[in-house]
Amino acid sequence: MSTKPNLIQPRTLKGFRDFPPQMMIPREALIATAKRVYSSFGFSPIDTPALEYTEILLGKGGAETDKQMYRFEDNGGRDVGLRFDLTVPFARFAAQHIGQLGTPFKRYHVGLVWRGENAQRGRYREFIQCDFDTIGTVSPTSDIESALVIHSLFRELGFERFTIRINDRRLLSGVLESQGLVERQGDVLRALDKLGKIGPEKVAKELIEGAGLSAQEAQAVLEFSALEGSTGEMLAKAESLVGDSEAGALGIASLRELFRSVEAAGADPARFALDLSIARGLDYYTGTIFETFLDDLPGIGSCCSGGRYDDLAGLYTKEHLPGVGASLGVDRLLAAMEELGMVDGTSAPCPVFMPMLEKERDSDYLALAMELRAAGLGVELYPEPRKLGAQLKYADRRGFRVAVIAGSREFDAGTVQVKDLVQKSGQDHGRKDAPAAIRALLGV
RNA sequence: GUGGGCAUAGCUCAGUUGGUUAGAGCGCCGGAUUGUGAUUCCGGAGGUCGGGGGUUCAAGUCCCCUUGUCCACCCCA
CATH class of the missing domain: 3.40.50.800 (Anticodon-binding domain)
Structure with a gap:
């Protein structure tokens, strides 16, 4: 008979983490700042369940998020999944409650999300997102204010050196439309998203072999993505490349207004950059796209991303509920701040x-x-x-x-x-x- | 899911062509010091060398498997 107790090894699942006070205190401070900024722009807090019916979540983010979703059968035999972002549950929430909420509706939402992918620096299987979205209006003012929220947020968090990269999906749609390639948009977007990492030659190869474009078509798409110069110059060149596509023209006009307006509103124009190569992997974006990078730590990835999605809620309701917003990656940003020496490591909860x-x-x-x-x-x-x-x-x-x-x-x-x-x-x-x-x- | 690098004390790391009882710095605890954080000095705790298997007279060291972690891919917050 053994006299030793059979101890269970204390451990956490891969990609899931514990948070001691010296991590939790800056994490909560970061969230408090985000809530303060969101509130100051008129966003109200909401919450939704972590667990949803699989049919609510499946197929909304794209093939990749479907693969990464934690999905199982509950004790009642229901097919359920843990949310992989806060935007899809919000679309469901809005479709369900919009009658009581009225439009436009602005909400912020802080919550855990789960993705079953390999953990890396700044990438975890369980992490907090801190979203703000405006639903029920197509007004460009909401797109502009979304950009201003991100700007204020990073400023309030103590960042001076960051870049909000902005694009509009309608530009590429316009180019593809003028080439008759609209159906291939998803594959093309994903290929273009790698431009900064693997270079134009490999992207061209992927466009031809992966997305099935002709060499000529691939060239046109690449030419568009590789445009350089000032924002004004890039937009002028892009305007000629989208041809007579209506969507393309709308995208150009929208971006012009956005860049002009954020500056007029008093934000630092150097913090905004037109980047025609950013695409966003999530399928639901339809217009403006945002990605926010830290100039001192670009390798950790985007810390705040979002954009306009005019059709997402359409999956749950016949009512037209266009939306725009973005998601702050709290845990990724915290990892970045730690690496940049911006958290002091103390854990006194009171003075x-x-x-x-x-x-x-x-x-x-x-x-x-x-x-x-x-x-x-x-x-x-x-x-x-x-x-x-x-x-x-x-x-x-x-x-x-x-x-x-x-x-x-x-x-x-x-x-x-x-x-x-x-x-x-x-x-x-x-x-x-x-x-x-x-x-x-x-x-x- | 694919490919690669790492894994030795709480932390950062040494550890030679395989060879006696696995070390250092920092940190921690106690004392010198009965009410003031540093320095100094003395003492102490803390390791089945990530786990399992194999080769060998002998494995922290070599081989295989496994888990974790980091990096790249994929994708993303």
């Missing part, structure tokens, strides 16, 4: 630390801590009397900025010592004056 010196006075400590909390100051009371140096080290490591130190001496005299943990200096104050002294140190 004030209170060491315990004498166990016999613990009700005095509890009362003092409550007194400070009532004054609006978060306090962590150390639960046992250890050497003061050790307790201060504990506080220091967690990033506390202020310690409130008291023992019999202070309790009997009705004072406390307020210590600046950064400057390493302390000063005695009467208990009533302590909150003000702490606030002065915190600069609030």
Whole structure:
């Protein structure tokens, strides 16, 4: 008979992660910033279930997302799947509730999504998206405001060097239309998306062998994607390539207005770039497309992507519900910020630390801590009397900025010592004056 | 799903053509120091060398499998 307990190895699934406080605190701060920015543009919060009927999700993102979807039969025999993004469930939500919501409807949504693909840096199987979308209007103003939301968001998160790459699917559609190649759009888009990575020769090869284009057609498509120059110049050249296609003309006009408007609105024009090669792998986009890259870490991929999808909700309702919005990749961005040294690694959940010196006075400590909390100051009371140096080290490591130190001496005299943990200096104050002294140190 | 690189203490890593009891720095805990974080000194804990199998007198080291991780592809947040 074995005397050893049969321990289960503690572990998480591949691509699924635990979050200790020093990760969770910046993650929550990032989400709080996103919510603040979204709200300031008039987006309201919603939530939807993680699990949906498979028929709601299947075939909405494309062959790839279908393959990556976590799908199973529930205990009631229903065919169900975990959502792989927040846009498809939102389209379902809007189709179901639009009668009560009215249009236009603007929502933001923070939630976990799941994709069963191989994990890499900045790529996980379970990750948070933080979406904002406007549904029920085709107004270009919503496209423009979407770009402005992304701009404000990255600014508020502390980024100066980022680029919002913008394209419009109608441009390529126009080129394809004028070449009579509309049905091949999906394959062509996917091939073009690789332009920056594998170069024009290989893309041409893929266009011919993969998408079945003639050499001449491939050349026209490539010429379009490789356009260079200023935004104005590129748009002028693109205009000639889309020929008399109506969709192409609309796309050109829309992009012109967008670039003009974001600048007129006061955003930094250097943060926006026309990029005719970005395509977005998800099939539901129909117009404007956004991808946001960090100039200092482009390799991690797009941290905020989106665009206009005018037909998605049409899968669930006969009502026309065009939409536009984007998705912030919280976990990818967090990985990037960590790599760029933008997270400080501390994990103090509140500003004030209170060491315990004498166990016999613990009700005095509890009362003092409550007194400070009532004054609006978060306090962590150390639960046992250890050497003061050790307790201060504990506080220091967690990033506390202020310690409130008291023992019999202070309790009997009705004072406390307020210590600046950064400057390493302390000063005695009467208990009533302590909150003000702490606030002065915190600069609030 | 495909191809490749890694896996040794909590962290970063040494470890020679296979050869005695697997090391260092940092960190952690205790003490010098009964109420103040550094430095210094002393002491301590912590490893089935990712897991399994094989070759060998002998494997951290070589071979196979497996798991994890990273990179590239695919795709994407």
